Amino acid sequence: MxxxxxxxxxxxxxxxxxxxxxxxxxxxxxxxxxxxxxxxxxxxxxxxxxxxxxxxxxxxxxxxxxxxxxxxxxxxLNDRDFIIIKRSYLRKLIEKEDEDEQIRLGDKLARFINDCARINGKLDDIFYKLDLCDNLGFFRNFIDDNNFVLIDKKFGSQKFVEAFAWRFFNQGEFNVNWTTSKIDDQSKIRTAYQKQVQPIDISSSHYSFEFAKLPEEEE
Incomplete structure (x- = not known):
């Protein structure tokens, strides 16, 4: 779209x-x-x-x-041990997996971010969670002039990022049927995917979705 x-x-x-x-x-x-x-x-x-x-x-x-x-x-913040690796190397590891596994990994990583935010009582604070992703090196905190959150494509493959963003924005669990092959082959799944995920083309170097639009702040 x-x-x-x-x-x-x-x-x-x-x-x-x-x-x-x-x-x-x-x-x-x-x-x-x-x-x-x-x-x-x-x-x-x-x-x-x-x-x-x-x-x-x-x-x-x-x-x-x-x-x-x-x-x-x-x-x-939730007492999990960290190691530091190159983001490009992590992306390559993710891309080697099939889309089912990419979806699982994206959802799992978003759960981790949500858990860290929950510890500080900020599960529903999108700004805090974006800062957390920025400071952990996942992707930079970018929001366009229309309040859409833009996620750098260097962060990971499309299905990985879609599943991550879906959980990150508290939409629940990403539908495992929303793989590229099923979307292409089955019109019912394609319609549901397009209606709910609604990927939009704002930037050639970023992923963006209708559900990832932030509400206007009250003055």
Whole structure:
């Protein structure tokens, strides 16, 4: 399903400044003693990124909202052990599976995100969950001018992303019959898929769906 070509479809990062301005503007100063090696490493990274050391440290501290750093491991907010792998490698692993398995994996990963959000009482907070996906490296937090969430195609195959997004937006379990072969061969399944999932063509490099449109925020 294609969007009206006269509609504005330029991709932009959604500004949440209005939402953040509603929060109490309070700060705290913390002092931490570190050794010279760690300090030198921070300085190298700071220069590489072209930011101040204070901003670099804040970036690291911000990650505590999304992951737990133990002495010798990384953990999720729901106490699952993490490993770090290249996103392109993960995508290749997913694409090697048949679509039934891709759907299962997408649903399972979205359940993980929902579980992490639920721990913080934010299961229904789409903005928080998008930030979580962004900070965990799944896909960048992009929302277009019409409030559609856009998911980078580098995140995974179409069926993997569809199942992920369906669960992520609290639509329940993705229908296992909505595979490409069944959609192409069976008109009843094709009609149900098109009516409920409603994939839309906003960007050639992103997936987007009618159910993944955010409501307008009240002023």
């Amino acid at each position: 294609s969007r009206n070509p006269t509609q504005k479809s330029a991709i932009s990062r959604k500004s949440f400044s209005d939402r953040r301005s509603k929060l109490t503007d309070s700060t705290n100063v913390i002092t931490v003693r570190i050794d010279d090696n760690l300090n030198n490493n921070l300085e190298k990274v700071r220069r590489k990124l072209g930011i101040s050391k204070a901003d670099l440290i804040r970036n690291y501290l911000e990650l505590s909202r999304y992951i737990i750093k133990q002495k010798s491991s990384l953990q999720s």
